[in-house]
Amino acid sequence: MAYELYYWDGIQGRGEFVRLALEEAGADYIDVTRQPGRGTGAMLEIMKSEAEPHIPFAPPFLKDGDLLISHVANILFYLGPKLSLAPEDESLRYVANGLQLTITDFVAEVHDTHHPIDVSLYYEDQKQEAKARSAAFIRDRIPKFLGYFERVLTRNTKGTEHMVGNALTYVDLSLFQVIEGLTYAFPNAMANSMAEYPALLALHDSVAKRPNIARYLASPRRLAFNEEGIFRHYPDLDAAR
Amino acid sequence: MAYELYYWDGIQGRGEFVRLALEEAGADYIDVTRQPGRGTGAMLEIMKSEAEPHIPFAPPFLKDGDLLISHVANILFYLGPKLSLAPEDESLRYVANGLQLTITDFVAEVHDTHHPIDVSLYYEDQKQEAKARSAAFIRDRIPKFLGYFERVLTRNTKGTEHMVGNALTYVDLSLFQVIEGLTYAFPNAMANSMAEYPALLALHDSVAKRPNIARYLASPRRLAFNEEGIFRHYPDLDAAR
Numbered sequence: 077m078a079y080e081l082y083y084w085d086g087i088q089g090r091g092e093f094v095r096l097a098l099e100e101a102g103a104d105y106i107d108v109t110r111q112p113g114r115g116t117g118a119m120l121e122i123m124k125s126e127a128e129p130h131i132p133f134a135p136p137f138l139k140d141g142d143l144l145i146s147h148v149a150n151i152l153f154y155l156g157p158k159l160s161l162a163p164e165d166e167s168l169r170y171v172a173n174g175l176q177l178t179i180t181d182f183v184a185e186v187h188d189t190h191h192p193i194d195v196s197l198y199y200e201d202q203k204q205e206a207k208a209r210s211a212a213f214i215r216d217r218i219p220k221f222l223g224y225f226e227r228v229l230t231r232n233t234k235g236t237e238h239m240v241g242n243a244l245t246y247v248d249l250s251l252f253q254v255i256e257g258l259t260y261a262f263p264n265a266m267a268n269s270m271a272e273y274p275a276l277l278a279l280h281d282s283v284a285k286r287p288n289i290a291r292y293l294a295s296p297r298r299l300a301f302n303e304e305g306i307f308r309h310y311p312d313l314d315a316a317r
Numbered sequence: 318m319a320y321e322l323y324y325w326d327g328i329q330g331r332g333e334f335v336r337l338a339l340e341e342a343g344a345d346y347i348d349v350t351r352q353p354g355r356g357t358g359a360m361l362e363i364m365k366s367e368a369e370p371h372i373p374f375a376p377p378f379l380k381d382g383d384l385l386i387s388h389v390a391n392i393l394f395y396l397g398p399k400l401s402l403a404p405e406d407e408s409l410r411y412v413a414n415g416l417q418l419t420i421t422d423f424v425a426e427v428h429d430t431h432h433p434i435d436v437s438l439y440y441e442d443q444k445q446e447a448k449a450r451s452a453a454f455i456r457d458r459i460p461k462f463l464g465y466f467e468r469v470l471t472r473n474t475k476g477t478e479h480m481v482g483n484a485l486t487y488v489d490l491s492l493f494q495v496i497e498g499l500t501y502a503f504p505n506a507m508a509n510s511m512a513e514y515p516a517l518l519a520l521h522d523s524v525a526k527r528p529n530i531a532r533y534l535a536s537p538r539r540l541a542f543n544e545e546g547i548f549r550h551y552p553d554l555d556a557a558r
Contacts, residue, residue: 147418177388194453212435
């Protein structure tokens, strides 16, 4: 039976981390809200359902038969072994999950650069605060997170092409997406600093070239980044060149 | 061999979610930074170590022999089955993990009520923004998260005393801590609204009465909440009664 992925239509958002894993593995999946005749209503129906025993707090969530799994890191922890995108060694799976949760925290901070005060308001209504938060994000947080991931990569005793173990995992795919998203949202800041992260850059480039990923990125299934998603390009929030 | 928990000394913080599970289970553990002669230096040593193959991004982290596991939800996912604090049914463990990750997101939002702009600055340097963010948090986010947890509890087909399955899990313990923390940080807001969450309140009270938890809460190992932790009481950020 095909996996069913539920996420907001029209954006990459957090759903994209799951999509990249499913696409790399060539898995049979349905991106439910993008199906004709289903749409976002099909997702909201589950979220509001009285019959569903385990309602999710928010999308994305994955249905595998009767099982409903929510949160990106949880979905990837579940799918990883089934898609051959998790370490073989069981204890390394907790290492992969720890890295994915660090990515989760980083992505939440990316979101808050444009919504530092109130998610129910527009960016334009909190623009001054967004500028201040973005400045701190570019100055302190990008180097802290990317510096950490670079250190993990370069110290991987099994090879510096992968974040954990000696083979591709979903963590590598997610970091590709983080670099893509940051480069879209903060092109100047990333151009100024990316040379400090050569191993991450090499990882990004090698993921982009994987046949299934390259095919996916060139397909209409890969939506463009836009200002409704997590990674948004607002020139006022970026650094100077 | 005893589990080794590493976290900042002097606060409950995120480490407390792990401590509650260890204490409830009566597990053999060492709270490393609070040991005479070790202290925070012992934690920083691991974080900066060149020898450690899997460095954590941030505390808390747990050492179980050679394995180093970071992030609260990851630690609890790992410890849960060993401490008999996870559902027996394997697929329900992903449900538990999804709930714990929702708690993780909520706790991050609690933190941002007092640090909405820049974690490198003091609260006092971002007080106006903290007021705006806290108002939105009290108005929208507390009801959204607690309403969700209340709904999950009251719809648990195995019994409304537990978040998942028919027995105590680490998710129940973590929700106890969330209610404790919110009541400390936002006493007025919680007094105004807590009657809307009777099942959560009953869960909180039943956890507090568990013998191992009651003994822990009365012990010197349970530090008091303070204004260095995640849950901070700043009267300016609370609602009116």
